[in-house]
Amino acid sequence: MDPGPEELRLHGLRGYDQEPSRNKTLIINSKEPFNAEPPVSILGSSYLTSEDNFYKRNHGPIPILRDPTTYKLVVTGDVPNPVSLSLDFIKSLPKYTAVATLQCAGNRRTEMSMRRKVRGVGWGAAAIGTAAWGGAKLSDVLKHAGVMYYSTATNQGGRHVEIVSCDFCKEENGGPYKASIPLLHATTPEADVLLAYEMNGKVLNRDHGYPLRIVVPGVIGARSVKWIESIVVSKTECQGFFQQKDYKMFPPRVDWDNIDWQSRRPLMDFPVQSVICEPQDGAVVKSGDLVDFYGYAVAGGGRGIERVDISVDNGKTWLEAHRLPKLQTNAYDSHRPDWAWTLWELKSVKVETPCTVIVKAVDTAANVQPADVDEIWNLRGVLNTSWHKIRIHGPPESKL
């Protein structure tokens, strides 16, 4: 088969002149590469986050594929049977839809930086979103390369699955973004790792990885590589920048002069998180008025949300928020892993302004969020899951 001319195939771009058009309401944290999040109030307003409002996280210009019939996914490395698969073939595999939340490890970094400066894109609390991802299971695709379900190693010694993009990243000296997950994770069908070609029932768009991205539910967004060119089963973990020199968790005492990247493992599952989406920090409310609160809560690793607590008096007393029903998929089963957030609300709460409002959540393994950002401060500003706090002010005093 003739793969067609070079320019019709999936390829990265060097410049920013062919970026897709984007929602004007996005808050842009970096223009080139394009990193943006929606207003946090939008997140709490619908269970699924629209493609337009879903945060965009990029390390270079958005790759382009002009003719989808030319696309080939290469599955190679330490596998019994290296293959090259067309998009049509991948679409002919059993299709799964997983409702899964993706969260950037840098979500809420700006709050952490306010305590003490950290390095990284300055994200608010909206570098997170939930979509219905449709695609083939990675475990099924690997089977076509001869790797069985529940494999910890291939006969060729492969133990990690590296997913390679086709973009050009500064941090990789112009090489592509890449990441790996353990082979056992990739080959466990219940882990629901997808090669997604659909987002919320529509063709995945360029900003989110067209034609094919990986979605690793329950894991920091950094492993859900977009614009996939190849899948390489390897003996070792991905040696790329984002797996080895980024997205690791250091204690507060480690700084840029004493950091030892090899001392830590790459982050995978994220811990329990919760955020007040509405009202927002700095809202003005007359003392004694009733306020409706909305937000999200989520835990990684398939853990669900057991409880959401709210305080309108800076932690002296607590109320329980109402957890809204989750979107049910066909495969919904409360004993299966829970990959998606829980939206919550608490209505008509009397507030005495000025006040500090706090939210914190508990996951199904009884894990809690740290009370103070100081406990988990880290130089890269990842996984800020400290209690989310907003200030509500009284109206300016009217002079008689």
Next chain:
Amino acid sequence: MDPGPEELRLHGLRGYDQEPSRNKTLIINSKEPFNAEPPVSILGSSYLTSEDNFYKRNHGPIPILRDPTTYKLVVTGDVPNPVSLSLDFIKSLPKYTAVATLQCAGNRRTEMSMRRKVRGVGWGAAAIGTAAWGGAKLSDVLKHAGVMYYSTATNQGGRHVEIVSCDFCKEENGGPYKASIPLLHATTPEADVLLAYEMNGKVLNRDHGYPLRIVVPGVIGARSVKWIESIVVSKTECQGFFQQKDYKMFPPRVDWDNIDWQSRRPLMDFPVQSVICEPQDGAVVKSGDLVDFYGYAVAGGGRGIERVDISVDNGKTWLEAHRLPKLQTNAYDSHRPDWAWTLWELKSVKVETPCTVIVKAVDTAANVQPADVDEIWNLRGVLNTSWHKIRIHGPPESKL
């Protein structure tokens, strides 16, 4: 086959005159039923906890089985093929050894009660232990009853696996202790749920469940039922006392007059925990002396320990403890779930007495422990995983 006379078979006892003999160094929290833990300093001294030192948690007299050839495990309920299995048959199934930590949900309850009184057996920090459990996988036993691996439901509508003991519990009005886990958990081979007949290479003794107990790795000890008489696959969760009216997590504001047991799910996975085993609270050290610290850290749900932090100045500065190598089993693989604790040490730390020493751990999903017991206080005193603190005093002032 003649099952033999009644008194030779597995049966509960009404009185405490046939209790097994026990280690004299155990700290007895309740004599009848026998509830006891070892001195916490012993836990840090070896990776596997001996049967003698392993905490004992009971709700009635210890059952007895005089002739093991009479034993039958009944597997029944909503299964295609109810069966009754001899001990020899269970031993003929593939044998697995899982090194797994069991932790009572009430571990460290006494510390919680010191803040505000809670109800329950007053455990110190040693209601935990790690053993090499040998036995058949529950998933294999269920297969003999016609239930396939990875089942969420049987054709008969079974979705839960209830494990029933043969003891007489006050809380069950003289009925047996029982608990359930979801069918999917029970039928997932990688969850390593065992029907154990061995502990640390020896025949399981009476205190720990002879002839057969269940071991549910990563889950609170309350689900690892001892002296099993039957396994009943059911449409609903176990309706027993310990599943429905105990071992649930409530927020600090819930008290005995406003508790709604139905509002919460039974606890399963436990959250990240760590304890200083040596020195102990109240130790006396000359200011400026060097001290060696030892302890354990563990997380439920198969999560491992990523880091252990120690402070000898009440949290102002932190040091990282050295995580000791874990016991490797044949099946050791860093990508498989981690069911057992991590022992840690930090040697030759200069302490300025008097001082407060704190330990806290981070698990592989970046979950942290709550700083203050007030954040997680609950009326039943379960899952006290707040930062563990001990006081080290200076020697009494010598008068010149």
